[in-house]
Amino acid sequence: MARALSFRLAQITLSFEVAAKVDKKSLYGYAKRIAEKDGKALSRGLLLADGRLLPTSAVASIRVDPDGSPVDPIETYIDDKPAEQKPSSFDIESPLQAVPMAQLAAFQVSDVYPLIGSGLAPGLYRTEFSYRKSHQPKDALLLSRADGVFMLVGAGKLSTFLDLSVAYDFFDTQAEADDDGDELDFSMI
Amino acid sequence: MALTLHLEYGGRSARVALHGLPLAKPKLALHTASKVGEVSLRRLVTGVRRNADGLDFAQLVAGDPELDLALAGTEVDPDSTTPAWFDPSASIATPIGDFADVDVVFDAHGVEKTRRPHLVRRSNLNELHPIKLGKRLPANDALAGFAFKQTLQLAHVDGLSFEFLRDLAKDLAAKNEIAVLGAGPKGNMPLVTRESGTAYRAFLHGEVDQQGRYKLLLLLSDQELKLPDKIAGDAG
Numbered sequence: 001m002a003r004a005l006s007f008r009l010a011q012i013t014l015s016f017e018v019a020a021k022v023d024k025k026s027l028y029g030y031a032k033r034i035a036e037k038d039g040k041a042l043s044r045g046l047l048l049a050d051g052r053l054l055p056t057s058a059v060a061s062i063r064v065d066p067d068g069s070p071v072d073p074i075e076t077y078i079d080d081k082p083a084e085q086k087p088s089s090f091d092i093e094s095p096l097q098a099v100p101m102a103q104l105a106a107f108q109v110s111d112v113y114p115l116i117g118s119g120l121a122p123g124l125y126r127t128e129f130s131y132r133k134s135h136q137p138k139d140a141l142l143l144s145r146a147d148g149v150f151m152l153v154g155a156g157k158l159s160t161f162l163d164l165s166v167a168y169d170f171f172d173t174q175a176e177a178d179d180d181g182d183e184l185d186f187s188m189i
Numbered sequence: 190m191a192l193t194l195h196l197e198y199g200g201r202s203a204r205v206a207l208h209g210l211p212l213a214k215p216k217l218a219l220h221t222a223s224k225v226g227e228v229s230l231r232r233l234v235t236g237v238r239r240n241a242d243g244l245d246f247a248q249l250v251a252g253d254p255e256l257d258l259a260l261a262g263t264e265v266d267p268d269s270t271t272p273a274w275f276d277p278s279a280s281i282a283t284p285i286g287d288f289a290d291v292d293v294v295f296d297a298h299g300v301e302k303t304r305r306p307h308l309v310r311r312s313n314l315n316e317l318h319p320i321k322l323g324k325r326l327p328a329n330d331a332l333a334g335f336a337f338k339q340t341l342q343l344a345h346v347d348g349l350s351f352e353f354l355r356d357l358a359k360d361l362a363a364k365n366e367i368a369v370l371g372a373g374p375k376g377n378m379p380l381v382t383r384e385s386g387t388a389y390r391a392f393l394h395g396e397v398d399q400q401g402r403y404k405l406l407l408l409l410s411d412q413e414l415k416l417p418d419k420i421a422g423d424a425g
Contacts, residue, residue, distance in 0.1 A: 026417045031292040033307055035274040035285075042288055046265060047273035053282040055275075058257075059265050060235045065225040074221045074228050083219055104332040105340065105394040105406050106210070112336050114416055124333075136217045143414070145333055150414055156213035157340050161402035164351055166344045171191070171208035184369065186413055188379050188388035189294055 002116070005089055005151075007127060007142070009096040009120070016117035016149065023112065024186075031189045076135060083135045089128070096125040096142065106157045107141055115142070115149040122146060129153050192312075192382060194343065194407075196370075197319035203353045204315065206344040207382075207407060236261025297417060310381045310388055313372040321376025322357075322393065323369040331367040331392055335410040338389065339382070343405040358403035361395030368393040370407070380409065387411060 002017040024030070035042040046054045065071050076083040101124050122144050129151065130137035141152045160170050191206040221228040238257040248254050273284040290307040314320065326334075345351035361368060370391040372378040379388035389409035396404040 022412075022415075022417060024412045025297070027297055027412060027415070029294065029296040029302065031294045031308070034291050034293055035288040036291045037276070037285055037288045040276065040278075042274040042285060043277040045273050045275050045282060045284075046270045047284055048265070049269040052260075053273055053275055053284055054234065054260070054265075055277075055282070058234055058237070058260075059232050061230050061232050063221070063228050064231050065223045065228055067225055068231075069225070071223045071228050074223065076219050076221050078217055078219060083217070101329050101332050102394075102396075104337065105408060106213070107337065108340055109336040109338055109412075112412065112414065135219055139214060143333055145414075148416075152336065157210040158213050159210055159340070159342050159404055159406055161396070161398050161400075161404045162344055162351075162354075163400070163402045164345075164348065166206075171210065171342070171344075184390050186390060186411065188390075188411060 003090050005115070006093040007096045007125075008093050009098075009125065012119070013093065014096070014117065014119050016115035016151075018151070019114040019116055021111055021113055028187045029189055078135075085133045085135055086130060086137055088132050088134075089130050089137065094127045094129070096127050099124050099126045099141075103141065103156070104143070104152075106159050107139070107152065107154055108157060109152045109154040110138075111153040113151040113153070115151050117149065120144040120149055191344070192341070193315040195315045195319040196343075197321050197376075198353065198357050201353060202319040203350045204346070205350050205354060206346055207314065207341045208344055210340055210342055232265040232267065234260040234263045234265060309385050312383050312386065313378070313381050316372070318372070318374050318376075320370050320372050320380065320391070323371050323376055325361075325364065325366040325368050326392075328361075328365045328367050328394065332394075334414055335390070335392070335408075336412040336414055337392075337408040337410050338387075338412070339409040341382075341407045341409070343393075343407060354405055355397065355401070355403040357393075358395030358405045359397050361393065361405075362397050367408075382409070 002019060005016050005018055007014045044056050046056060046059060048054065063071050063074055103124060103126070120142065125142040125144070127140050127142060128137035129140035138153050139156045143150045143152060160167060191208050193204050194207045195202060195204050236256055236258050238255055244254055274288055275282040275285060292305050292307050294302045294305065296302050343354055345354050370380065370393055372380050380391040381388050389411050392408040392410065394406045394408055
């Protein structure tokens with residue numbers, strides 16, 4: 001069953017059902033990389049220093065304290081103060097704020113969710129989204145078009161106007177930085 | 190470190206800088222701890238034998254054939270292991286070196302389309318053939334039509350490239366358009382920003398302010414904003 005999200009725009013409450021995430025794989029397909037010998041797909045494993053070979057499924061990660069004892073549950077801190085966990089967006093009413101369409105140019109999308117519902121005028125709206133409880137909800141934009149509403153989850157980026165002298169400090173050095181037809185080909189699998 | 194973009198516009202070409210951008214909302218500096226101290230992740234052998242063949246009810250009652258406790262709980266040090274491939278049907282797993290590195294390509298419905306040697310894409314931002322501006326799209330149509338996975342900012346490297354980029358930004362802003370960019374001799378290939386990276390369709394968004402400063406953003410997308418066929422079909 002689809003889950004519902006509630007938003008508040010000025011004094012109006014809007015409710016939308018969240019459809020399945022739309023990604024590149026569901027639109028265009030995907031390429032799965034395999035190792036193959038004599039037509040048979042091989043499995044990936046971990047070769048240990050003593051020559052033993054373990055399937056990757058035989059290894060799991062565990063959280064441990066400095067003594068090596070398993071820890072559960074763990075506490076999360078910001079600057080030595082316990083970090084407050086915020087509720088899932090499905091459990092609260094998230095505020096919406098209309099923003100100019102140009103904000104899409106400085107927004108890196110990680111997830112796209114179609115929203116099923118009505119009542120939102122065409123345009124772009126800023127909010128936050130957290131699928132589960134989290135310490136820091138992600139930035140999100142609601143794009144309302146004539147053919148439906150998409151929720152774009154990701155991260156807003158800062159950009160700057162440039163004069164003759166470039167403000168190099170501004171840029172994040174850690175950041176990641178044959179068809180003649182009219183249609184753009186997105187099947188770059 | 191900035192990337193270099195070889196760009197052609199208006200019959201001129203220039204090599205300019207391409208910068209990553211800082212987050213508008215910085216990430217919280219979270220860390221996890223217990224009363225004893227900082228919590229860290231370690232990898233251990235589980236001792237669970239997955240995909241154990243020939244297991245039946247009687248065997249499970251009689252013993253624990255789904256467990257392999259010889260190494261259970263042993264820590265796996267990532268620095269002393271290396272990935273290896275083996276035949277999963279072999280009775281003893283031994284590393285196999287002479288295998289083919291293959292991409293199995295599936296369509297959107299999960300049906301296998303083809304197989305090919307693994308494709309390694311090389312960065313094509315700074316090649317002999319410059320990145321070319323192609324057709325222009327109304328800015329709002331382009332912004333609302335694609336999911337942009339990366340945004341990078343173009344910056345000049347000298348006075349000449351300042352004028353080059355400012356003129357381009359001014360032209361795009363005046364017409365309220367976004368330019369489609371393409372690589373290769375015909376300027377119609379997707380852009381790859383890093384070695385072994387993803388291929389993206391690229392778009393250029395320009396703005397200028399009243400002080401004559403410019404802003405050119407390179408928007409990279411590998412996804413149109415649309416519904417998959419089956420969802421679109423269901424809705425209809």
